[in-house]
Amino acid sequence: MSFPWANHYAPKHPLMRWMDEKLPLPRLVYNAVGAGYPVPRNLNYMWNFGVLAGAALVIQIITGVVMAMHYAANAGVAFDSIEHTVRDVNAGWAMRYAHANGASMFFIVVYLHIFRGLYYGSYKAPREMVWLLGVVIFLLMMATAFMGYVLPWGQMSFWGAQVITGFFSAIPVVGEPIREWLLGGFAPDNAALNRFFSLHYLLPFVIAGVIILHIWALHIPGSSNPTGVEVKGPQDTVPFHPYYTAKDGFGLGVFLVIFSILMFFAPNALGHPDNYIPANPLSTPAHIVPEWYFWPFYAILRAFTFNFLWIPAKLWGVLAMFGAIALLFFLPWIDRSPVRSARYRPMYKWFFWVLVLDVFVLGLCGMKPPEGVWVLLGQLAAIYYFAHFLIILPIVSAIERPLPLPMSITASVLGEEPATTGQPA
Amino acid sequence: MGRLAVPFVGFIVGLGFILALLCAVFFTPHDAPEVTAASVFHREPKEIHYASDGPLGRFDRQQLQRGFQVYKEVCSACHSLRLVAFRDLEEIGFSKPEVKAIAKGWAVEVPTVDDKGEATTRKALPSDYIPSPYANETAARASNNNALPPDLSLIVKAREGGAPYVDSILTGFQNPPAELLKRFPDSAPPPGLHYNPYFANLNIAMPPPLVAEGQVSYSDGTKATVPQMASDVSAFLIWTAEPKLEARHRAGVVAVIFLLIATGLAFAAYRNIWSGMKH
Amino acid sequence: MTTLEQTETTGEGHDVRRRDFINIAAVSFAGVGAVAVVLPLVNQMNPSADVLALASIEVDISKIAPGQAIKTLWRKQPVFIRNLTPKEIAEANAVPLSELRDPQTLAERTTAGKENWLITLGVCTHLGCVPLGAGEGENRGPFGGYFCPCHGSAYDTAARIRKGPAPKNLQVPEHSFKSDTVVQIG
Structure with missing residues (x-):
């Protein structure tokens, strides 16, 4: 599962040789993220975010296990148990803020990782499986983050749980029973809180498992690169260690600096004040908003305000919101351009940046209360989102004339003249 | 996998979404938000700064103690502070015996049971949380014209605008401006409510709590003007909401400096390892 | 250079x-x-501030008659406070130290001037059971102090181990008398 010129693991120390015979774990690591994994030499900083997402997951698991030592999943005391952690537990405030802001950092790096994939066509053959597993990870992250946000049992926790489980009641006939089954009651309460805690603890380990599959699937064709031209020979690659471990080490440093500034100096900046009010089933917050990383999807959900074709607006919204993510599963087959990297796709490059802007606008509309201009803007942005994937991409890949690709990664690095026309390398 | 089927099905589904959205765009009325008394007369919190602001902010303990005095003598008549224990007051500069005396002398006692199991109360201890003025929410509402005085422990984190918002509310009581009544004749404060432009809907159930200079007498000689008392109690409430703020700022400075150096070294190491490798 | x-x-x-x-x-x-x-x-796994705040308690001992004992809770552990009778004090002082597994005099285990107040943890030094003897009518064992039902450790009137598997005397927590009727433990 590697290039023929990959370094071979050859333990020198007798102990390591003994280990290699009994349990070749060092060999596995060596071949996965060590000197035994040849990586294109021309990766730019956008390729840091995979490792950073892994680091963010590790941070979340460690701080989360610690938080769970002080948390009580009972509607009567959940809120106070978090406050107890922050106020009385040694360094509890640091654990809590690291965990809450760590979720945001995790989503930031994962969104950058996803957009990197979109720009450089990392989802295309032969890496479709890497992309599909990535979308699965993204879905699992969303579920985990949502359930984690419910645990402090503040006003936004409670009403978020109410709204999100309310999605299911949009399904005709079976919707309401499904919602009651999810909640273990008619409204969020102890039963829901306990199962959310259980699943919130479980899912990160499922994510870790899917990440292993994600990396496994990546190692079969090897990493992609900014030119989108496949590796042709040893001169195109460098060993992951020490080259990319060093680069990722630097990236991790930058990540941690930003994370620290957020967590130590503005720990509540990304949270909502209402979540510092204990949950109250008798009083709804003035306007319910999810955490920032759900805003674009929330905007799509709310964009549907009209019953169309016997399907009520609410169901359209729920279908479209899930559809917006489900679309990503089909992306490798929707975009049929043989060229991967947007560097050599003059039309796609523009539409990519419009999509980025569109997602920002959707996010903004998801944050704002649904009134005035934000409703219309949200609807137009939602239209564009679907149009990008279902109309624009197929057309662009059909009519676009790609720029000439470089002969090889090395040729691109050394600035040699491109010699071929836009054919897959 | 069907090279034709996927784009085809996707196209149909996408068309459905887009048509539904287009219908929504055309058939839902998009009204401009209504002009209400609140949308015209509501004001953002004043710009007020506290010693604890900023990445290097520290509490002014003298001010926190004054703020505690305002809470104790004014706010605590209606508002609980249930997440703060008396022992926590040591952090704002009270000594152990002082804390013990404050707990013992607290106007509201701690509920307990006597030898026969009858409900009774006892004097508070430093390990007790500050007792609430009302036994329960129903009692609180019954005494306050059906409005519930919120717990203040987390109030500055639970309100958009934070401490300046609390501060502005406390000093923002005034008579409704004549223009308000002229433009929105129905917007005079209903009985039992009080006009306050810093409150979201302009009419707050809390009567003005700080009304006169010298309402509390500060032992450190600070003049107890209304804005001074409001600022002091707001600063105190920053502390009740975020008692570990100083530790956080201190740890943050160390962490960021350490990480900047480490990142600099990591960058140097990265450049080192890549030197000679064109990429 | x-x-x-x-x-x-x-x-x-x-x-x-x-x-x-x-x-x-x-x-x-x-x-x-x-x-x-x-x-x-x-x-973060060390005791938190609220736990430490309960690390010292004050107990009213005015209602404990000679010969009686009460059980109270300190740091989530039982504490026995016994008002020894003169006879029990005499019994304890009569035992030669050489006979003891964990040699200590009664005076070493009580406060000077208040030798009748024996304050110990109610935690058997063998495996942590709560010994009998503090409650009215409980089995006080062959030495008239406390008796642990789990593995038969018997303590004398000064709560010193005399028989059975426990290695040490019942632990005397740090305490001081605030007045004649109030003792602070911890």
Whole structure:
């Protein structure tokens, strides 16, 4: 599962040789993220975010296990148990803020990782499986983050749980029973809180498992690169260690600096004040908003305000919101351009940046209360989102004339003249 | 996998979404938000700064103690502070015996049971949380014209605008401006409510709590003007909401400096390892 | 210094050494950072501020008649407070220290002037059961003090181990008399 010129693991120390015979774990690591994994030499900083997402997951698991030592999943005391952690537990405030802001950092790096994939066509053959597993990870992250946000049992926790489980009641006939089954009651309460805690603890380990599959699937064709031209020979690659471990080490440093500034100096900046009010089933917050990383999807959900074709607006919204993510599963087959990297796709490059802007606008509309201009803007942005994937991409890949690709990664690095026309390398 | 089927099905589904959205765009009325008394007369919190602001902010303990005095003598008549224990007051500069005396002398006692199991109360201890003025929410509402005085422990984190918002509310009581009544004749404060432009809907159930200079007498000689008392109690409430703020700022400075150096070294190491490798 | 080194090593070797130094420094910094993060992760398991706040309690002992004992809770552990009768004090003082597994006099286990107040943890020093004897009518064992039903450790009137598997006397917590009727434990 590697290039023929990959370094071979050859333990020198007798102990390591003994280990290699009994349990070749060092060999596995060596071949996965060590000197035994040849990586294109021309990766730019956008390729840091995979490792950073892994680091963010590790941070979340460690701080989360610690938080769970002080948390009580009972509607009567959940809120106070978090406050107890922050106020009385040694360094509890640091654990809590690291965990809450760590979720945001995790989503930031994962969104950058996803957009990197979109720009450089990392989802295309032969890496479709890497992309599909990535979308699965993204879905699992969303579920985990949502359930984690419910645990402090503040006003936004409670009403978020109410709204999100309310999605299911949009399904005709079976919707309401499904919602009651999810909640273990008619409204969020102890039963829901306990199962959310259980699943919130479980899912990160499922994510870790899917990440292993994600990396496994990546190692079969090897990493992609900014030119989108496949590796042709040893001169195109460098060993992951020490080259990319060093680069990722630097990236991790930058990540941690930003994370620290957020967590130590503005720990509540990304949270909502209402979540510092204990949950109250008798009083709804003035306007319910999810955490920032759900805003674009929330905007799509709310964009549907009209019953169309016997399907009520609410169901359209729920279908479209899930559809917006489900679309990503089909992306490798929707975009049929043989060229991967947007560097050599003059039309796609523009539409990519419009999509980025569109997602920002959707996010903004998801944050704002649904009134005035934000409703219309949200609807137009939602239209564009679907149009990008279902109309624009197929057309662009059909009519676009790609720029000439470089002969090889090395040729691109050394600035040699491109010699071929836009054919897959 | 069907090279034709996927784009085809996707196209149909996408068309459905887009048509539904287009219908929504055309058939839902998009009204401009209504002009209400609140949308015209509501004001953002004043710009007020506290010693604890900023990445290097520290509490002014003298001010926190004054703020505690305002809470104790004014706010605590209606508002609980249930997440703060008396022992926590040591952090704002009270000594152990002082804390013990404050707990013992607290106007509201701690509920307990006597030898026969009858409900009774006892004097508070430093390990007790500050007792609430009302036994329960129903009692609180019954005494306050059906409005519930919120717990203040987390109030500055639970309100958009934070401490300046609390501060502005406390000093923002005034008579409704004549223009308000002229433009929105129905917007005079209903009985039992009080006009306050810093409150979201302009009419707050809390009567003005700080009304006169010298309402509390500060032992450190600070003049107890209304804005001074409001600022002091707001600063105190920053502390009740975020008692570990100083530790956080201190740890943050160390962490960021350490990480900047480490990142600099990591960058140097990265450049080192890549030197000679064109990429 | 620099010139000296340059004369001694080739430019190349000097460069390599400087590079190694940077890499080693970067890895060391990462190591220091990791340790700095581990400390709070370990420390969070120590008793929290609210637990420590209950680490000392005051008990009213005015209602304990001679010969009686009460059980109270201190740091989530039972504490026995016994008002010894003169007979029990005499019995305890009559035992030669050489006969004891954990030699201690009654005076060492009580406060001077208040020798009738025997305050001990109600935790058997064998495996942590609560011994009998503090409650009215409970089995006080062959030595008239406390008796642990789990494995048969018997304590005398000064709560010293006399028989059975327990290695030590019942522990006397730190305490002081605030007045004739109030004792502070912890």
